[in-house]
Amino acid sequence: MTTALPTTHLTPTAVSALAARHARASEDAGRLHPEVIAALPATGFARHFVPRLRGGRAGGRAGGFTELVNAVAAVGEACASTAWICALQAGHARLAAHLPEPAQAELWADGPDTAIAAAVVPPSGRLVQVPGGRRLTGRWAWASGADHADWILLATLDDSGAGQPLYRVLALPREDVQVHATWDSVGLRGTGSDTVTVDDVFVPEHRSFLREALMTGVRDADAAPCHRVPYTLVASLLFCAPALGAARGALDAWTALARQRDASGDPGVQQTLARCSAEIDAAQLLLETAAARADRAALTPPAAFEPATAARNQRDAAVAVDMLVGAVERLFRTAGVRALSQDSPLQRAWRDVHAVAAHATLQPGASAAAYATGVFADAGD
Template sequence: MLTAQRAPRTLDPADGDLLAAARRDASAAEQAGRLTPEVAAALTRAGFPRHFVPREQGGAAGEFGPLVTATATVAEACASTAWCAALFAAHGRLAAYLPPDGRREIWAGGPDRRIAAAVVPPQGRAVKERDGWRLDGTWRPASGVDHADWVLLASWVPAPSGREHRIFAVPRSELTVEDTWDACGLRGTGSNTVRAEGVRVPEHRSVPLQTLLRPQPGAARCHTVPFPMVAALIFAAPALGIARGALRAWTAERAGAPARHPATHTVLAEASARIHAAGLLLDGAAARADRGEITALTVAENRRDAATAATLCREAVDSLFRASGLRAHTPGSVLQRAWRDATTLASHGTLDTDAAARAYAEAVLTPEV
């Protein structure tokens, strides 16, 4: 007799008091250099790690639009929490490209496994053995690794074409975490270094990165979208929440006071317009990923729009920070943290506007074969 499957939980930042916990522990995460266990548990209850997990493993196989919305909402409370939440979701999507036995092993205990990753650029060393691979070396950064159950690592390996960028899934318990994360912003992400010493990975827990560029026949929509179409989108989502939170804090500081200086009008109007435009760009990119046609042009459009959105958010936060004077330079300033977080986030290689522009120009000016 067939039994009815339970419907997967909907992604909900309010579930399990994630927003309250993230806001309460934001300073503690900054000081410790990692999320608190309570926040890590809350983001799991909210459904981030399971969001892209295949339905066969009990996951939601969800859409990109809800992830962008939820991530931005969390980022208004704590950027580091939002960053880890978005990447735990994204890495579940990457792991879904593993061979069937690998997927079953990772999610044998349920779809809420938290997965960290250091897959771009390839690092460490992978040596082929008879029944799999042997990994040695270090990989960094791996955001959220202190709270992860599994880690995806990538190395160059020999291939018929010369070399191949290959991903390996490793239990967190088989790796050593080195506390190396001490950045200006996103300090609570715990984006530390992991070390492998003779770690053996069976073949079913390995996949070429090239596989992530090809549609998977019969898979859910989120598993047919090529990696370059959504990588920048996911990294840019926290920037939107950071900017919205900064705008709210800046406006609250001036509530009820007359805006005598003309610059106040300009800063408020331009920053809010940039943030609004960034939201529209990310919504459009998410809609393409969820329902649009997948072509070289739409992939490039998503990269262009996500990188531009992150830049707009950084510019908005920067203008608000500079217009706040000495208040923003005091310890505990919400605007100072937002400025550090937005600046660090926008410097991520995936959000490089020059690279995105080059890809877009190639897609527009070079006819597809």
């Protein structure tokens, strides 16, 4: 008998209005507005995947994936950059749940709303083995939200052993990491996806784990369901959710512009509205199906997990973001010159969905290859 995943009561409304109000300022600054950052803990995103109370530590909700996707998309309607940070704060806490118990106790010593940033793909830097741990030096790009994080996860190759280098993830407090304002992108401009550097910092042995744990999920029998699923099953899903919200926001902005032009009776406008709204709804169905698949897999013993499930989720996320880009592209082309204004939420959504679609986990070639490999292998059995 399976147990239902817990309700997590995410509250995207706690930040959406602020995110919309400060979207332009966040873009200009290259990071979220301070008022938006201050509102993030109240949203529940950072604690969504934090383990429940254990060992006297203030626990999180160990929530599910379907609710997270919908909540991130709701924030994305107001500001995709804010939604991106919300998704990553949740996702990075799930990664941190793979750390040994003493490290988890440090990360969440003050409560479950610890903001965690990460740069774990690709690995970078170098390690030196020392008594009690390792010393880390290096440079990592695209650490979204690092400037206002409490902790940062960084990945490197550990060649201290006799065999092949090991892909190791380490947790460092924010004060041990230098953040360099290098993020100047066309889309997702407010995410502060800057470069970070570390200069010969000591990391205790207990503050690291191997990437292999991400690929298999936490094997502890007492682990929450959301921690038992592999990274490949859910990574692309979480990255895609902000694009769903941005596309919905684009549709709302386009509809408002059509009303201003008194164009509701134009057959071309009607056809664009029908087609784009259907494509956005279809993309939402794909993502909700993938999220439900992840929630079901979370309740399945790890040994019974089917790799094909991850391939289907990767396929669905890649196809969904492609549909969203196509819909927003069509909306932008038909919106008229008013959509070109820097204050237009439509042009911002147009830039943001393209930026999301450029992420490595959402590339159609890689997802198609993973899915086709499983299909053709099954056919040959």
